Amino acid sequence: MKQNRIGQPMSRVEDARLTSGQGTYIDDLNPLPNIHHAAILRSPYPHARIKSIRTEKAQQMPGVKGVVTGQDIVEMTKPFPVGVTAPVKYYSLAVDKVRFVGEPVAVVVAKNRYLAEDALDAIEVEYEPLPAVVDIEKAMEPEAPILHEEVESNIANHRTFHYGDVNKAFMEADFVIKHKFFFPKYSATPVETYGVIAHYEACGNNLTIWSNFHGPFTLQSVMAAALQIPSNHLRIIIPKDVGGSYGIKSGVFPYMVLMGVVSKKIGLPVKWIEDRQEHLMASSSGTDRVTWIEAAVQKDGTVTGLKMKMVDNVGAYIRAPEPACLYRTHSNTTGPYRIQNLAMETVAVMTNKSPTGLIRGYGGPQLYFPLERIMHMIADKLDMDPAEVIRRNLIRAEEFPYKTASGGIYDSGDYLTAFEKALEMVDYQGFRERQEKAHQEGKYLGIGLACIVEPSGSNMGYITVALTPEERAKSLPKSGCAEGATVSIDPMGGISVRISTVPTGQGHETVAAQIVGEVLGVDPRSVKVIAEMDTLTSPWSVASGSYSSRFAPIGSSAVYHAALKVRQKLLEIAADQLKESIDNLDIESGKVFVRNNPEKQVSLKRLIGSAHWNPQGLPDGMEPGIHETAFYTIPTALPPDENDLVNGSATYGFVADAVTVEVDPDTGEVKILDYITVHDAGKLLNPLIVDGQIMGGLVHGLGGALYEELAYDSNGQFLTGSFMDYLCPTATEIPPVTIKHFSTPSPLTPLGAKGLGEGNTMSAPVVIANAVADALSPLGITIDSLPLSPNRIWSLIQEAHNQKQLKEELV
Amino acid sequence: MNGNGSIELNASIEHVWKKLMDPEVLAECIMGCKQLVLIEEGKYRAELAVGIAAVKGKYDATIELVDVQAPKGYKLVVHGEGAPGFVDAEGVIHLTPVAEGKTNLTYSYTAEVGGKVAAIGQRMLGGVAKLLISDFFKKVKKEIENEQKTA
Numbered sequence: 028m029k030q031n032r033i034g035q036p037m038s039r040v041e042d043a044r045l046t047s048g049q050g051t052y053i054d055d056l057n058p059l060p061n062i063h064h065a066a067i068l069r070s071p072y073p074h075a076r077i078k079s080i081r082t083e084k085a086q087q088m089p090g091v092k093g094v095v096t097g098q099d100i101v102e103m104t105k106p107f108p109v110g111v112t113a114p115v116k117y118y119s120l121a122v123d124k125v126r127f128v129g130e131p132v133a134v135v136v137a138k139n140r141y142l143a144e145d146a147l148d149a150i151e152v153e154y155e156p157l158p159a160v161v162d163i164e165k166a167m168e169p170e171a172p173i174l175h176e177e178v179e180s181n182i183a184n185h186r187t188f189h190y191g192d193v194n195k196a197f198m199e200a201d202f203v204i205k206h207k208f209f210f211p212k213y214s215a216t217p218v219e220t221y222g223v224i225a226h227y228e229a230c231g232n233n234l235t236i237w238s239n240f241h242g243p244f245t246l247q248s249v250m251a252a253a254l255q256i257p258s259n260h261l262r263i264i265i266p267k268d269v270g271g272s273y274g275i276k277s278g279v280f281p282y283m284v285l286m287g288v289v290s291k292k293i294g295l296p297v298k299w300i301e302d303r304q305e306h307l308m309a310s311s312s313g314t315d316r317v318t319w320i321e322a323a324v325q326k327d328g329t330v331t332g333l334k335m336k337m338v339d340n341v342g343a344y345i346r347a348p349e350p351a352c353l354y355r356t357h358s359n360t361t362g363p364y365r366i367q368n369l370a371m372e373t374v375a376v377m378t379n380k381s382p383t384g385l386i387r388g389y390g391g392p393q394l395y396f397p398l399e400r401i402m403h404m405i406a407d408k409l410d411m412d413p414a415e416v417i418r419r420n421l422i423r424a425e426e427f428p429y430k431t432a433s434g435g436i437y438d439s440g441d442y443l444t445a446f447e448k449a450l451e452m453v454d455y456q457g458f459r460e461r462q463e464k465a466h467q468e469g470k471y472l473g474i475g476l477a478c479i480v481e482p483s484g485s486n487m488g489y490i491t492v493a494l495t496p497e498e499r500a501k502s503l504p505k506s507g508c509a510e511g512a513t514v515s516i517d518p519m520g521g522i523s524v525r526i527s528t529v530p531t532g533q534g535h536e537t538v539a540a541q542i543v544g545e546v547l548g549v550d551p552r553s554v555k556v557i558a559e560m561d562t563l564t565s566p567w568s569v570a571s572g573s574y575s576s577r578f579a580p581i582g583s584s585a586v587y588h589a590a591l592k593v594r595q596k597l598l599e600i601a602a603d604q605l606k607e608s609i610d611n612l613d614i615e616s617g618k619v620f621v622r623n624n625p626e627k628q629v630s631l632k633r634l635i636g637s638a639h640w641n642p643q644g645l646p647d648g649m650e651p652g653i654h655e656t657a658f659y660t661i662p663t664a665l666p667p668d669e670n671d672l673v674n675g676s677a678t679y680g681f682v683a684d685a686v687t688v689e690v691d692p693d694t695g696e697v698k699i700l701d702y703i704t705v706h707d708a709g710k711l712l713n714p715l716i717v718d719g720q721i722m723g724g725l726v727h728g729l730g731g732a733l734y735e736e737l738a739y740d741s742n743g744q745f746l747t748g749s750f751m752d753y754l755c756p757t758a759t760e761i762p763p764v765t766i767k768h769f770s771t772p773s774p775l776t777p778l779g780a781k782g783l784g785e786g787n788t789m790s791a792p793v794v795i796a797n798a799v800a801d802a803l804s805p806l807g808i809t810i811d812s813l814p815l816s817p818n819r820i821w822s823l824i825q826e827a828h829n830q831k832q833l834k835e836e837l838v
Numbered sequence: 839m840n841g842n843g844s845i846e847l848n849a850s851i852e853h854v855w856k857k858l859m860d861p862e863v864l865a866e867c868i869m870g871c872k873q874l875v876l877i878e879e880g881k882y883r884a885e886l887a888v889g890i891a892a893v894k895g896k897y898d899a900t901i902e903l904v905d906v907q908a909p910k911g912y913k914l915v916v917h918g919e920g921a922p923g924f925v926d927a928e929g930v931i932h933l934t935p936v937a938e939g940k941t942n943l944t945y946s947y948t949a950e951v952g953g954k955v956a957a958i959g960q961r962m963l964g965g966v967a968k969l970l971i972s973d974f975f976k977k978v979k980k981e982i983e984n985e986q987k988t989a
Contacts, residue, residue, distance in 0.1 A: 071923035071953020128953060148896070148921045308957055742950070748957025 031552065032545040033778060036715035039537045040552070041268075050268040053222035053239040054300050062224065063092055065289060065299040066143035068133040068150050069309065070125035073159035073379035073743025074172065077123055077132070077152060085135055085149040090142035093293040094150065095134045095285075097122040103288050107253045107281070109347050110493050111184040111375070114177045117344035117382075119253070119285035125154070126174050126343035127381050128745045129309030134285065136293050140300075159379040159743030163317045163340050166378045174343060174377050183345040184353070184375040184493050188671055190432040191368035193323075196332025200323035204405050208397040209812040210792075212315035212340065213735040214307070215386055215727060216755055217531075219270025221279040221301035221310060225286035229294070234287045235262045238279055241272040241529045243562050244572040245487070246280045249347050253284050261287075265529055265560035272531035273727065274385030274574060278311025281346070304748050311384040312737055314339040314352045318397040323368070324405050328416040332368035333361060337393070341375045342382035349383055350375035354492045355390035355575070358435025358675035359480045362398050363442045364420040369432040379743040385574055387727050391479070391789030399477040399793040400811065403800065413476055413797075414450055421446060421478065428774075434672030436663050437480065437679045438781075439771040440707060446478055446683040448769060449705040453685035466805060471690040472700075473802025477683075477794035481708075483576035483782020484508050484677030486664035487569060496669045504666035508577060508677055511566030512585040514543055514593045515654040518639035520632045522547065523555045524589075527567035528582035530558050533784065534716040535578050539586045541713060542778070546590035547597070548614040549631070566656045576782025579712060580678045581659060584777050588657035596653060600634045603646040661775055678773045678781035681707040684794040690802045695821030697733060697799055699762035704790075706766065708783035709773040720784040721766050728791025730756045733814050803827075839963055842946035845975050849982045851935045854943065855909035857982050858931065864901075867977035869970055872896075880906065886918055890951075890959035890966045895922035909933060923953020929971075947971060 031037035044050050082094040097120045106116040116122070121130045133150055137143035158172040165171055166181040174181055197203060224237040234256060240246075243263055251258040263283070269276065282299065290297045301310065316339050323332035341349045353373040361369060402420070406413035422429050424441040431437065453474065462472040488506040491499050513525040524539050536556040544551030560567070570577070594614060601619035602609040605627060613622045620628035635653060637644050642651035667673035687700040704725065711717050734754040738746045747753040772779030792813055799820070800810040806827040812819075847854050857863050861882060865874035870887040877883050880903040887896050897918030906912040911932040918925040927949035936942045949967055951959065959966070 069953070071919070071956075073952075128957070304954060304958065308954075740956075744950075744952050744956040746956060746960045748954065752958075752961060 030550070031541055033541050033712055034710065035541070035713070037537055037541055037551060037713055038715065039534045040540060041534060041536050045268065051266055052219055052268050052270055053224070053237065053266055056224060056237055056266060058224065058237060059226055059296045061296060062298045063136050063138060063293070063295045064140040064143050065134050065136050065286060065297050066140060066147050067131045067299070067305070068135070068147045068152070069305070070121060070128060070130045070132050072125055072154050072156050073128050074157040074174070075125050075154040076157060077121060077125060078155055079153045080133060081151040082133065085146040088142065088146045088149060090138040091146045092136045092295060095289050095292055096120065097132070099292055100288060103291065104253045104284060105255055107249055107346055109345055109349070110490055111345060111350060112494070112498065113183045113345065115175050115183060115345050116177070117346050119281045119288065127309070127379050128743065129305065129381060130343065131285065134289050136289060136295065136297055161378045161380050161739045161741065161743050163315065163338050163376055163378070166376045167338070174379065181377045182374060183341060183377050184350040184373070186373050186493065186495070188371040188433065193332050193334060193368045193370040196323040196368040200331060201326045202324045202408060203321055204324055204401060204408055205319070205321040206397070206401060206404060206811060208318045208320065208400060210316040210318070210393045210396050211736040211813050212312050212380065213731055213737055214312040215273030215275045217271030217273060217275055220303060220306040221276065221282055222299065223279065223282050223286040224296065224298045225283070225290040226296040227287060227291040232256065233260050233262070234291070235264065236283045236287060237264045237266065238283050239269045239276055240265055240279050240283060241269065241276045241531050241573045242280070243560065243567060244570055244574070246277065246347060247562060250280055250284050254287055259563065261562070263560070263562045267557070267559040269531040272573060273387040274389060275311050276531065277385040277574065307737070307748050307753055308745055309381050312381060313386040314341055314383045314393065316340070316393040318393070320397040320401050322401050322405060324409070326409070328405060328409055328411050328419045330364060330366050330405065330420050333366055334370045335360070335397070336372040338374040338376055340378050340380060342380045343377060344382045345375060345377060346382050346384065348385065348490060350493050351490045352383065352390045352393065354489050355485065355675065356394045356482065357489060357492055358431055358433050358673055359482050359679060360394065360433055361431055362395065363422055363478045363480050363681060365422050365426070366420070367432045380739055381737070387724060388785045388788035389575070391785060392728065392731055392792050395477065395479050395789050396793045396796065396813070399479070400796060403797050407804070414455060417446065417476060417478055418443065434674055435679065436674045438773045438775050439709065440679070440681050441771050442478065442681055445681055445705045445707050445769045448767060449683040449685045449703050452703045452705070452765060452767060453687060453701060455685065458687055471692055471802040473688050473690065473798045473800070475686045475794045475797030475799070475801055477790045477797060479682050479786065479790045481680040481682055481783065481786035481789065482676035483680065484580035484661065485575035485577065486673070486675050486677065488664065488666040489673050489675035492667050492671060492673055496671065499667065506666040507660040507664050508570045508581050509568035509658055509660040510571055510577070510581045510585040511568055511656060511658045512582070512589045513566050513654065513656040514589040516593065516635050518636070520635045521555065522549065522553065523557060524586060525557045525565060526582065526586060527560055527565045527571040528578045529560050529571070529573045531573050533573065533578060533720060534713070535582065538578070538583060538712050538716065542583060542586050543590045546587065546594050549617055566658070568658060575676065576784045579708070579780040579782045580773065580776045581661070583712060583780060585657055585659040587777050588659055589655050592655035592657055593653055596655070597631065597634050599646055599649065600637055601629050604629055663775060678709065678776060680709065680781040680783055680786060682786035682790050684787070684790045686794045686798045688795065688798040688802055690799060690820060692824055695817035695819070695824060697795070697815055697820065699795065702762050702764045704764065704766055704787055705769055706783060706786060707769050707771055709776070709781035710770060710779035711768060712778065712780050717783060718766055721787060722764065724784050725764060725787035725791055726756050726761060728788040729760070729795070731813060732792040732795035733816065736814055839950070839967060840946070840948040841968060841971065842944070843971070844942060844944040845979060846936065847941045847943055847979055847982055848939060849941060850939055851909050851933050851941045854933055854941045854982060857978065863978070863981055867974050867981060869973050874901070880904065888970070890955050890962055893922040893955045893959050896920045897925060923951060923955040925955070926950045943975070
């Protein structure tokens with residue numbers, strides 16, 4: 028009986044240590060003697076010139092070992108490279124100017140954190156405040172305060188795209204429906220904040236950094252370039268336990284460089300653990316975005332063309348991997364719909380807010396909010412049922428693999444069937460009747476729908492769409508999504524697997540064990556998986572890390588291929604010993620046996636023993652030992668072509684959501700009655716982990732829909748610096764959720780799997796917005812911004828009442 | 839953030855004015871004021887220790903008296919900086935005699951904060967400002983009227 032194999036709900040091997048307090052997080056690490064502690068002085072101003080910094084008093088305080096300022100940083104590092112042509116100088120400490128509240132200005136190192144924090148008070152910084160700008164549209168006005176004088180405007184990146192015949196589609200349209208949408212800036216608030224330990228050894232010019240970073244991917248190169256150190260002298264070690272990232276932990280990289288420089292200057296190993304206030308104020312977040320969207324629509328509800336202008340606010344400094352938020356969904360801009368005419372304008376602006384970066388769903392929530400809202404608005408305008416408008420436009424099952432207008436290759440799917448399943452589960456017709464009745468009783472019920480395509484396994488090439496084809500032609504093309512894994516067996520038969528996917532809670536150790544167990548015919552619980560990342564010893568490549576849900580399509584495939592190599596070697600040794608053809612052999616329950624004659628067998632232990640203890644007994648020419656590494660990428664992850672067509676992701680899943688809500692007209696409170704989500708993520712590797720990931724992603728999206736916003740006042744002051752002001756959903760806010768799986772395996776990945784951890788992060792904000800808009804439609808209210816907090820809804824209701832009254836008075 | 843108010847003091851306008859111009863009285867009446875040192879005509883350096891919500895800390899402040907129109911009123915300009923962030927505040931004090939030995943004091947203020955104190959204390963700020971202001975005038979009243987009695 029095969030247990031815990033691929034596709035079975037094996038309980039997570041990580042959980043025993045995590046639930047018994049034996050996890051090892053960055054703050055638990057004490058890898059060196061004599062570690063000193065750093066504290067960071069931060070700017071209270073959103074925009075100011077630094078006239079002077081006086082550190083003498085702080086330097087002389089007891090226990091203080093040294094102070095580092097922007098002056099040191101300029102002397103010891105180069106600005107971080109970033110994938111745009113705008114000459115933005117981003118350093119790990121403010122130099123000459125501060126550009127957002129919370130920007131690091133100086134670092135104190137002391138014997139302990141208390142002394143370091145006290146010494147911060149003794150540093151005197153003289154600021155000359157400058158006018159600030161935080162609003163996207165204001166930042167683009169000619170008279171706006173300029174953050175980076177050398178850029179000459181606040182625009183960091185600007186591109187236009189034209190696919191198909193957009194003008195024809197709009198000329199021939201029966202209707203053009205357009206609207207402007209605002210998406211807020213929010214974060215993911217992992218339980219564990221950032222942490223860094225840096226140790227510079229002058230002898231040998233070696234810098235070792237321990238951090239709960241979720242890279243290394245492209246950012247190891249970015250850090251090495253900033254530090255001006257050979258990349259093999261920058262050793263990054265990431266503990267096997269990271270307390271959540273959701274993308275946000277990629278933003279620790281400036282602090283890794285900062286602490287590297289601090290360790291180098293002070294001559295001591297240094298540890299810095301971020302506190303929660305620092306985290307909310309200055310770590311990283313998603314972008315806020317303004318989207319102008321226009322749809323060319325025929326009478327029957329068919330959408331023939333789309334125009335979108337999207338402007339992302341990347342905060343005070345554009346930093347890698349931005350402006351990727353604008354392009355991560357480039358290949359799936361038209362979502363699940365058969366729209367082949369698409370015009371896009373993408374802009375990244377810099378304002379006096381904290382810098383942005385990766386976050387679960389990256390670009391998806393910002394894209395689908397306008398796209399799925401406009402589908403509902405089309406239904407309103409045409410007086411059609413939104414379900415019918417969606418149905419009419421969905422890609423048909425027989426059209427897969429489907430090539431999108433912008434070059435995406437949707438590998439598999441049956442969107443219509445999955446969507447109908449969601450409608451059936453929510454009892455769509457029945458709810459419409461309930462809604463009608465409730466309305467007569469003065470209650471506001473609503474139903475929202477959303478269909479989204481979930482990209483996973485990012486093609487590194489998509490980021491270069493930020494550059495024009497001419498700019499791209501000047502350097503090496505970028506493509507692929509390479510990941511590595513090693514499977515080895517020790518002389519006693521112990522199997523270990525080394526992965527480089529840097530899990531931050533997704534259970535990669537468990538799934539890797541399931542895959543290797545299956546391929547080698549052993550109990551997955553006997554397979555040891557090492558998830559700790561070490562850039563000097565792990566098998567990694569430029570795409571390695573935990574982002575774009577890449578473990579299921581890519582990371583697992585690397586593990587699978589490495590295990591296949593080991594299996595092949597074991598079978599070859601067995602064929603030699605059993606004097607049988609390799610084609611007749613099978614591997615199971617710790618043995619290799621002849622398929623038609625199972626009595627004829629040899630134990631794995633003996634085969635492994637041969638490879639280690641008796642290499643002379645191996646088949647001719649075979650290397651001793653068992654240690655195999657495989658790297659995997661997907662052949663469809665090509666560089667963008669000269670027409671800006673790009674397939675940005677390895678695989679594309681599908682999510683159909685149906686959500687019902689009730690809105691209290693007196694308090695503006697939104698209550699979610701039912702949340703139905705139908706997922707197609709190809710073959711599921713471990714259904715238990717899958718449902719956990721879906722719930723987590725959904726709750727993050729729920730936060731974006733109803734609660735979370737990193738708010739700033741118009742002067743650039745940050746207003747949500749604690750969990751009293753920055754509201755996250757907790758257990759009591761979670762609505763009833765029903766998850767249903769519907770599987771069309773990916774023909775591209777060896778296991779048929781696709782990524783799935785981000786789908787509902789992308790769909791929840793818009794599906795809830797659609798439901799609320801539906802509930803409030805009798806009042807003529809339009810939802811085009813988030814979060815749908817009670818005060819926002821209440822104000823909309825009051826406004827609607829006032830307008831109605833005004834109209835009645837005029838009549 | 840802004841606000842205003844008025845109080846009636848049982849003292850002559852001249853007496854009230856004298857007290858309001860006395861740095862020792864000001865230092866006594868400003869909550870959390872550790873020190874008030876004259877650095878130039880009409881300008882003081884102060885050390886203020888104020889807690890707003892969870893943000894307690896010291897501010898190095900300058901307090902400046904401008905538009906001084908004896909004995910009718912003046913404007914107080916406060917700029918404080920410290921570990922919790924910064925505070926910029928302006929208060930206008932206006933005195934009018936209402937009767938023999940009675941003076942009406944009206945005031946208005948605006949305040950802005952930045953940094954940590956804005957990020958964490960914003961919700962509390964209105965309340966804290968009201969508390970600081972009313973505490974100041976309560977103490978001023980006490981200072982003035984107590985002395986009246988003993989005099």
